[in-house]
Amino acid sequence: MAFGGTTSVSGVTGNALSGDIDTFLQLLTTQLRNQDPLNPVDNTEFVAQLAQFSQVEQQIDTNQGIRQMLDVMRSQSLRDSVSLMGHQVEIAVDQTALTASGASIAYRLDQPVDGVDIRILDQAGEVVATIAASGSQPGLQSLIWDGRGTDGVRVQDGVYNIEIAAQRAGVAQNVQPLLTGNVAQVRIGDGxxxxxxxxxxAETGVDQLVRISSVI
Known part of the structure; x- marks a missing residue:
């Protein structure tokens, strides 16, 4: 007698396993009750089936334990992130969104530089605008791009890529574009x-944070 579906753990729940075991035991009891005393049933297969049930049950217990651990870790992560509420943060990005009011661009300089060049590219990788930024002293720098392209004509609203390079003693150094703002909400993502x-x-993962300032 083979009782199918006992070797696969995928999709098996505790309730489903309990129902399978009950059915299996009922069949086992019925067969033992009706067996021929002169030709008793070989219980080797029954023992093997019970062993399979035991393995599946242990795996389900392990999976449930892992899920419980993940739930605890997610709750702890959320509690830790809540402490960011109200803080001003800087987030590493490589894009900006152009709207009717323009597009925000920010970056931080660790040391004085001779100049900063900003390139704005469309999704095809074509340069649509270049900006020679005036901010060259250490600290957070920010500006608003009015959306005008290299020909002076305003481009379409949408998401654009940003590349920033700082010039110092004739050497160009890449600078990380930033998104700045105050944390208004913390939530758990789908993952x-x-x-x-x-x-x-704007929304982002906590792992993209590069700087946290005091509460504003």
Whole structure:
């Protein structure tokens, strides 16, 4: 007698396993009750089936334990992230969104530089605008791109890539574009990761944070 479906753990729940075991035991009891005393049933297969049930049950217990551990870790991550509420943060990005009011661009300089060149590219990788930024002293720098391209004509609203290079003693150094704002909300993402929502509505994972300032 073979009782199918006992070797696969995928999709098996504790309730389903309990029902399978009950059915299996009922069949086993019935067969033992009706067996021929002169030709008793070989219980080797029954023992093997019970062993399979035991293995599946242990695996389900392990999976449930892992899920419980993940739930605890996610809750802890969320509690830790809540402490960011109200703080001003800087987030590493490589894009900016152009709207009717323009597009925000920010970056941080660790030392004085001779100049900063900003290139704005469309999704095809074509340069649509270049900006020679005036901010050359250490610290957070920010500006608003008005959306005008190299020909002076305003481009379409949308998401654009940003490349920033700082010139120092004739050597170009890449600079990380940033998104800045105050943390207005913390939530758990679809994958269980902590995510923060800025007062501007922008949302990102906590792992993209590069700087946290005091509460504003």
């Amino acid at each position: 269980g990761e902590s995510r923060i929502v800025l007062d501007s509505g």
